[in-house]
Amino acid sequence: MRDHRLPTTPAFWRSPLRGPWLTSVLGTVLLVGITVMFVTGLLSYAAYNPDLAPVNDQTPDKGLLGFYLFSWPTDPPWLYRLTQGVHVTLGIVLVPVLLAKLWSVVPKLFETPPARTLSRALERLSVLLLVGGALFVFLTGILNIQLDYLFPGDFYRLHFYGAWVFMSAFVLHVVLRAPAAVRALRRRRDRPDEPEEGDTVAPSPDPPTASRRGALWFVGGGSLLLFLTTVGRNFDSLRPTALLAPHGHAEPGDGPGGFQINKTAAEVGIRPAETRDEVWRLTLTGPAGTRRLTRAELLAMEQHTAELPIACVEGWSTSNQRWRGVRLRDLAALAGHTTGPPPDVLVESLQRGGAFRSAALRGNQVADHRSLLALAVNGAPLTADHGYPARVIVPAAPGVLNTKWVERMTFGDLSRTGRGDS
Numbered sequence: 228m229r230d231h232r233l234p235t236t237p238a239f240w241r242s243p244l245r246g247p248w249l250t251s252v253l254g255t256v257l258l259v260g261i262t263v264m265f266v267t268g269l270l271s272y273a274a275y276n277p278d279l280a281p282v283n284d285q286t287p288d289k290g291l292l293g294f295y296l297f298s299w300p301t302d303p304p305w306l307y308r309l310t311q312g313v314h315v316t317l318g319i320v321l322v323p324v325l326l327a328k329l330w331s332v333v334p335k336l337f338e339t340p341p342a343r344t345l346s347r348a349l350e351r352l353s354v355l356l357l358v359g360g361a362l363f364v365f366l367t368g369i370l371n372i373q374l375d376y377l378f379p380g381d382f383y384r385l386h387f388y389g390a391w392v393f394m395s396a397f398v399l400h401v402v403l404r405a406p407a408a409v410r411a412l413r414r415r416r417d418r419p420d421e422p423e424e425g426d427t428v429a430p431s432p433d434p435p436t437a438s439r440r441g442a443l444w445f446v447g448g449g450s451l452l453l454f455l456t457t458v459g460r461n462f463d464s465l466r467p468t469a470l471l472a473p474h475g476h477a478e479p480g481d482g483p484g485g486f487q488i489n490k491t492a493a494e495v496g497i498r499p500a501e502t503r504d505e506v507w508r509l510t511l512t513g514p515a516g517t518r519r520l521t522r523a524e525l526l527a528m529e530q531h532t533a534e535l536p537i538a539c540v541e542g543w544s545t546s547n548q549r550w551r552g553v554r555l556r557d558l559a560a561l562a563g564h565t566t567g568p569p570p571d572v573l574v575e576s577l578q579r580g581g582a583f584r585s586a587a588l589r590g591n592q593v594a595d596h597r598s599l600l601a602l603a604v605n606g607a608p609l610t611a612d613h614g615y616p617a618r619v620i621v622p623a624a625p626g627v628l629n630t631k632w633v634e635r636m637t638f639g640d641l642s643r644t645g646r647g648d649s
């Protein structure tokens with residue numbers, strides 16, 4: 228006789244709530260949520276312009292996985308704010324649903340023997356990738372937005388490849404389990420009073436202390452609480468409600484520059500001496516050769532205003548800020564690109580630490596009349612932490628491409644060489 232004190236025995240699992248209906252409801256929520264997360268994750272990858280390798284993205288062998296890449300548009304200007312806000316908010320809000328789903332099928336994880344047939348063995352292997360992949364992708368994402376880089380290696384590659392492994396297992400799981408899920412949902416609708424059947428239904432359940440619907444309300448309440456303490460990351464006025472966002476780190480202070488930053492000037496090794504107006508120069512390269520411009524010379528060029536948000540890959544964004552500076556396309560013309568559409572540009576920063584010391588923008592981003600090398604924001608010169616003396620701001624681009632403390636801009640075709648070729 229098998230010992231019912233062991234989790235490998237069905238009798239060990241006694242909750243009267245487990246069963247195919249609860250699993251299927253939770254699975255349906257995950258199906259919708261994770262699909263949206265995958266699509267917004269792929270969009271985030273496209274927004275990085277990884278085709279402009281090796282500058283923006285160094286993920287090796289992405290050729291196959293980057294089959295869908297396209298030029299990220301500049302309209303609507305809040306596009307990345309929306310897609311990445313949804314991606315990160317869902318990644319937090321779905322945690323209770325994912326945990327409840329795993330709880331609902333936990334007896335199956337202890338099933339012995341592990342597999343009786345080859346097909347079941349293969350399915351169990353895919354379940355290992357499904358559960359491991361889900362935990363890995365959610366955990367790396369959440370650690371990243373909390374600015375806790377505990378994991379070994381580069382977050383970007385781990386999350387990117389992890390997501391593909393997880394999604395392959397996820398698609399297989401949905402194909403295999405969708406018929407059972409539909410059956411379970413229909414059966415409960417058509418014959419609500421019939422007891423459920425299935426591997427996860429406890430053979431000798433404890434008396435119920437809550438209904439299945441009550442359990443769903445509990446999970447939904449957890450998700451709602453996470454939503455309410457997360458959504459403020461994306462709105463300046465609601466930021467104090469974002470209790471789960473990292474606090475006490477790189478606080479922007481008040482005044483015209485009082486909106487969120489990820490890294491301070493000091494954190495990335497910017498020395499005040501090198502950003503003084505007498506010392507700092509912008510090195511501009513293009514077909515007209517190389518020239519060095521002072522901040523006063525940039526201020527003497529035609530100044531333009533653009534109302535644009537900053538939207539970070541880590542899932543926070545600001546409302547529109549009023550940026551003022553020189554159009555990137557005017558700088559392209561000054562560099563010698565006077566005819567035809569503006570080319571790509573490689574932008575390099577003075578910063579020493581942190582990712583994205585340099586970033587590349589495509590011609591369509593340079594061409595947009597709202598893309599600026601900003602010298603001022605909200606009516607005052609940029610603060611040191613917002614990139615003084617000059618920073619890039621481009622509509623709909625992820626924050627990491629809006630390079631701060633710019634020292635060099637090289638205009639030319641970056642797609643072939645990874646560096647401006649003119």
Ligand code: HEM
Pocket residue numbers: 246247250251253254255257258261325328329332335336351354357358361397400401404405407408425426427
């Ligand atoms: C992150 C996403 C998901 C994870 C981690 C997950 C995990 C699992 C695991 C570990 C099992 C047991 C597998 C076995 O040993 O055979 C299972 C079963 C199942 N899953 Fe999922 N699942 C996920 C998404 C979904 C989705 C989207 C659906 C809806 C189509 C779904 C429906 C089911 C069904 C119907 C079962 C069978 C339950 C039973 O035998 O009573 N799952 N899931």
